[in-house]
Amino acid sequence: MHDVTVHLGRYLRLDDNPLLVAATETHDRLLPVFALDPAVRRGVHQEAFLLASLADLQQALRARGSDLLLLREAPPADMRDRYECPMRMIADADLPFSPSAMPRTYTPFRQRVEAAGTRFTAPVPCPERLPPLPEGTACPTIDVPAVPLIAPGGASAGLAHWRQYRDRRLPDTYKQTRNDLLGWDASSKLSLWLAWGCLSPRRIALDLAEYEQAYGANEGTYWLWFELLWRDFFALRADQRGEDGGGIDADDPRWQDLAAARLGHPLVDAGLRELNATGFLGNRMRQIVASSLIHERGWPWAIGAAYFAAQLIDHDPASNIGNWRYIAGQGADPRGGRHFNVEKQREMYDPANAYARHWGGD
Numbered sequence: 334m335h336d337v338t339v340h341l342g343r344y345l346r347l348d349d350n351p352l353l354v355a356a357t358e359t360h361d362r363l364l365p366v367f368a369l370d371p372a373v374r375r376g377v378h379q380e381a382f383l384l385a386s387l388a389d390l391q392q393a394l395r396a397r398g399s400d401l402l403l404l405r406e407a408p409p410a411d412m413r414d415r416y417e418c419p420m421r422m423i424a425d426a427d428l429p430f431s432p433s434a435m436p437r438t439y440t441p442f443r444q445r446v447e448a449a450g451t452r453f454t455a456p457v458p459c460p461e462r463l464p465p466l467p468e469g470t471a472c473p474t475i476d477v478p479a480v481p482l483i484a485p486g487g488a489s490a491g492l493a494h495w496r497q498y499r500d501r502r503l504p505d506t507y508k509q510t511r512n513d514l515l516g517w518d519a520s521s522k523l524s525l526w527l528a529w530g531c532l533s534p535r536r537i538a539l540d541l542a543e544y545e546q547a548y549g550a551n552e553g554t555y556w557l558w559f560e561l562l563w564r565d566f567f568a569l570r571a572d573q574r575g576e577d578g579g580g581i582d583a584d585d586p587r588w589q590d591l592a593a594a595r596l597g598h599p600l601v602d603a604g605l606r607e608l609n610a611t612g613f614l615g616n617r618m619r620q621i622v623a624s625s626l627i628h629e630r631g632w633p634w635a636i637g638a639a640y641f642a643a644q645l646i647d648h649d650p651a652s653n654i655g656n657w658r659y660i661a662g663q664g665a666d667p668r669g670g671r672h673f674n675v676e677k678q679r680e681m682y683d684p685a686n687a688y689a690r691h692w693g694g695d
Contacts, residue, residue: 336362336467340408342415342530345390346488347397349420349456349533353463363464365394365401368408368416374583376644378612381480386529388475389487399463400472417650419527421565422534424454432569439566443559452558453538482646483611484525491526495537498522499544508556512617514688520615521557524647527564534561567655587632591640600679601625603692610692612646617682623660624673634661 337360344350345367356363367387375383391401408416425432429449436442446452466472484490498504503518513519526532538561545554582588590596594605604618614622619641626637638657642648660671683689 335360336364338364338366340412340415341365341367341390341401342408342412343417343419343528344415344530345386346491346531346533347390347393348459348488348492349536350459351457352415353460354457357460357463361464362467363399364467364470365399366404367401368404368406368412370407370416371405372407374639374643376609376612377478377480378482379644379646379648381478382482382484382486382525382612382646383529384475385477385482385486386488386526386531388477389485389489389531391472391475393488394463397460397463398465400466400470401475402470402472403475418568419530419564419649420533420535421568422453422538422561423451423565427451427454435569439563442566443562446562452542453535453561456533456535456539483613484522486526486529486531488526488531491523491531494526495523495532495540499540502548504541504544504557505548505551505553507553509553511556512615512682514615514618514682515691524649525613528645528647528649528652534564537561564649564652567649567651570651570655585636587636588640591637596622596625596630598625598675599686599689599693600675600683603689606692608641608644612644614641614645617678619656620660620671621673621675621678623657624671625675627657627661628672629675634658634663 337356339352339356341350341352344352347353353363353365369383369387387401387403394401423446428435429445429451430436436445484494498518498521501518503521507521510516510519511521523532523537527534527537538558541554541558591605592609594602594609596602596605601622604614604622607618608614608622623634623637626632627634634657638654641653641657642650645653662671679686679689
């Protein structure tokens with residue numbers, strides 16, 4: 334038994350945190366740390382949400398006799414996966430295949446998972462107490478910038494959000510409303526907290542299973558699990574890891590067009606204005622913007638992926654890269670890409686131009 338430093342990466346919670354559980358069982362003293370790499374490009378909303386999440390975790394750790402040390406440096410090379418890959422809903426041991434032999438496309442992946450009957454891996458409980466810090470360690474209180482956010486960061490806020498979403502029976506209508514362009518309750522918004530590990534997907538899946546036992550399963554509850562499984566699929570796609578858009582410079586005129594929201598179609602530009610103003614964009618608008626850049630403007634998918642990676646509060650590297658490649662027709666898409674007709678999308682999802690007007694700018 335000895336001192337240990339634990340890089341938490343995208344495990345910013347106490348509940349269902351196997352990193353902390355393992356360290357608590359095997360060490361006398363424990364120092365939880367997070368390395369905030371100054372070389373990583375982050376928009377103001379993403380950085381503020383992340384720092385709020387870290388501050389929330391610091392308070393939770395202090396309440397259990399520990400603390401959190403924020404380092405302004407790159408994480409060690411052998412810890413980078415921990416900073417890039419949030420926990421999956423289903424652990425390797427519970428998959429019906431080895432990760433290296435998983436199906437290349439989502440539908441057969443889902444079918445094999447469903448046939449095996451394992452919908453999620455059971456979460457582990459939150460430790461009541463943690464080992465003390467190594468002697469002489471000081472952890473300054475983490476400051477959170479005063480940036481307006483669409484939702485507060487941190488596990489406590491994420492759990493409160495999930496509970497009210499569940500208690501209001503909103504999982505029942507998730508599939509019906511998830512593509513709506515306006516309205517906070519249209520989609521679950523769980524990605525905000527899942528991306529940084531403030532919430533455990535295993536805990537959400539367990540709660541969802543208990544919800545179905547209490548109220549009955551339906552298309553909405555199934556689709557919520559279905560989307561959680563997409564996260565697992567992208568995380569398991571090893572060829573989609575480690576790509577961040579390459580060396581796209583913020584002075585690149587295409588990057589500037591995205592920052593100025595001047596792509597030329599009112600719906601696409603409205604989506605970019607929402608992203609730039611809030612750090613968030615619903616899934617339908619992400620697809621519309623991505624398709625417009627790739628299939629209409631002919632841009633490499635990596636340009637848009639890098640911009641989203643910098644701006645999105647809920648940036649999850651594997652899901653971001655996986656979805657951009659999916660629209661581009663690479664990797665997980667057996668049909669050669671997804672080219673969305675922007676005008677048709679407007680007619681389907683914004684027929685009265687309410688979204689475009691809301692984010693229409695000056």
